[in-house]
Amino acid sequence: MSTDRSLSLADLGLTARRGTPARISGIAIDSREVQEGYLFAALPGTRVHGGEFIQYALRMGAAAILTDAEGARIARAELDASDAALVLSEDPRAALARAAALWFGPQPETVVAVTGTNGKTSVASFCRQIWLNLGLDAVNLGTTGVEGAWTYPLRHTTPDALTLQRVLAEAARAGITHVAMEASSHGLDQRRLDGVTLAAAGFTNFSQDHLDYHGTFEAYFEAKAALFGRLLDDNGVAVINLDDPKGADMAAIASARGQEVIGIGSSDPDARTAGVPVPRLRLLGQRFDATGQDLRFDWQGSVQMVRLNLVGGFQAQNVMVAAGLVIAAGEDPHAVFAALPELVTVRGRMELAATRENGASVFVDYAHTPDAVATALGALRPHVMGRIVAIIGAGGDRDMGKRPLMGAAAADHADIVIVTDDNPRTEDPAAIRRAVMAGAVARGDGTKVTEIGDRAEAILRGVDQLGPGDALLICGKGHETGQIVGSDVLPFDDAEQASVAVAALEGRI
Numbered sequence: 032m033s034t035d036r037s038l039s040l041a042d043l044g045l046t047a048r049r050g051t052p053a054r055i056s057g058i059a060i061d062s063r064e065v066q067e068g069y070l071f072a073a074l075p076g077t078r079v080h081g082g083e084f085i086q087y088a089l090r091m092g093a094a095a096i097l098t099d100a101e102g103a104r105i106a107r108a109e110l111d112a113s114d115a116a117l118v119l120s121e122d123p124r125a126a127l128a129r130a131a132a133l134w135f136g137p138q139p140e141t142v143v144a145v146t147g148t149n150g151k152t153s154v155a156s157f158c159r160q161i162w163l164n165l166g167l168d169a170v171n172l173g174t175t176g177v178e179g180a181w182t183y184p185l186r187h188t189t190p191d192a193l194t195l196q197r198v199l200a201e202a203a204r205a206g207i208t209h210v211a212m213e214a215s216s217h218g219l220d221q222r223r224l225d226g227v228t229l230a231a232a233g234f235t236n237f238s239q240d241h242l243d244y245h246g247t248f249e250a251y252f253e254a255k256a257a258l259f260g261r262l263l264d265d266n267g268v269a270v271i272n273l274d275d276p277k278g279a280d281m282a283a284i285a286s287a288r289g290q291e292v293i294g295i296g297s298s299d300p301d302a303r304t305a306g307v308p309v310p311r312l313r314l315l316g317q318r319f320d321a322t323g324q325d326l327r328f329d330w331q332g333s334v335q336m337v338r339l340n341l342v343g344g345f346q347a348q349n350v351m352v353a354a355g356l357v358i359a360a361g362e363d364p365h366a367v368f369a370a371l372p373e374l375v376t377v378r379g380r381m382e383l384a385a386t387r388e389n390g391a392s393v394f395v396d397y398a399h400t401p402d403a404v405a406t407a408l409g410a411l412r413p414h415v416m417g418r419i420v421a422i423i424g425a426g427g428d429r430d431m432g433k434r435p436l437m438g439a440a441a442a443d444h445a446d447i448v449i450v451t452d453d454n455p456r457t458e459d460p461a462a463i464r465r466a467v468m469a470g471a472v473a474r475g476d477g478t479k480v481t482e483i484g485d486r487a488e489a490i491l492r493g494v495d496q497l498g499p500g501d502a503l504l505i506c507g508k509g510h511e512t513g514q515i516v517g518s519d520v521l522p523f524d525d526a527e528q529a530s531v532a533v534a535a536l537e538g539r540i
């Protein structure tokens with residue numbers, strides 16, 4: 032990624048161990064994108080070390096190489112034969128992120144980030160919606176791309192450091208002043224957010240996910256905790272969900288850094304254990320109906336009542352985290368609370384996709400972890416007078432341990448469970464379904480669990496079972512518009528399929 036200018040390595044915060052002092056005309060992490068005068072970052076990877084590609088970057092005219100000792104060892108002969116500058120770092124990903132921030136220039140003046148297993152997209156979107164309601168030029172950045180006053184597509188929840196810094200710089204040039212980012216555990220672990228200046232950071236919750244990458248719960252939590260332990264400055268503000276079992280641990284990490292903590296939660300301050308922050312944004316009560324909920328909460332002694340047109344009790348926590356982040360970033364609390372009734376759900380997050388003539392509702396949710404499935408179904412229950420039908424699956428080439436837990440969570444909270452394909456990727460879909468079925472049947476009455484491999488048929492069958500007052504929750508894919516089978520991405524949209532199923536069953540097509 033280049034511009035029409037050049038910078039020295041020192042301008043990028045880098046020091047060469049050897050080689051000719053270089054002027055840098057661009058930065059690349061893909062050797063195929065290297066041009067004359069570029070800095071090539073040869074990073075350690077999960078399958079192959081970027082050092083294997085240093086030889087190709089040098090042939091393309093790279094003026095400098097950023098890598099670690101292993102990368103230099105891999106390409107020792109090529110580096111010895113070249114006069115390119117060599118920059119060695121114990122953590123080349125962090126060095127790249129900081130260099131990218133200096134290369135691309137200023138980011139929007141106010142940036143907040145949120146981490147957690149679930150709820151990141153909703154919180155980031157709610158922050159953006161609140162800011163827009165207050166007349167500020169804002170976007171959210173993450174799973175659904177860049178949305179708001181300026182838009183841009185993204186391939187990853189937290190993009191690589193080069194893409195992230197370029198997008199932030201372009202957003203700033205487009206007049207964006209406020210950004211709410213999702214901070215994924217992969218992005219935090221791989222230092223993609225290093226170099227981003229944060230005003231505040233939020234934590235939603237912690238449960239099983241991504242163990243195929245992190246290996247252990249401890250490593251997974253450590254990755255998320257880095258948002259407060261490493262990235263947020265000491266003078267930043269941490270907004271922590273204290274109702275989550277890991278909330279106190281996260282608050283302790285933030286407090287140890289000297290960060291101000293805004294706790295959110297529903298617990299009674301008198302019942303808090305010693306040393307745990309008292310919720311400053313405390314949920315006092317919720318009242319549910321078919322289209323949303325009323326919230327009663329306390330902000331530092333001032334009791335508030337607001338209407339949320341959002342289905343799902345968990346959305347109250349997401350809204351409170353978002354409100355806390357916007358307040359932490361400098362906005363007036365009462366102006367923030369006045370904006371909450373205007374919030375709308377994020378696509379694929381407890382989204383009302385269709386309604387049957389008998390009044391039954393069909394919702395789509397991105398729930399793809401055991402905790403998210405349990406939370407989504409449990410949160411839907413107060414809004415539903417009849418039965419809940421759940422469609423559940425699990426992705427291939429991902430954490431295998433959560434598959435039976437997904438089925439168990441659905442069986443625990445739904446009246447009828449249909450197990451179907453999610454994104455099987457390169458695995459045998461039937462084997463994935465068997466693992467999900469095992470959990471569902473073991474936990475619930477086997478007569479209420481059905482296996483239907485074809486996802487479109489599963490949705491049709493689920494909709495067909497809905498009587499007056501019932502609801503269907505289609506879990507797993509949310510906003511996604513494709514189903515990954517093998518290496519192909521086939522067009523598939525859960526919300527669209529739900530609408531088609533309702534129209535077909537009611538004779539409108």
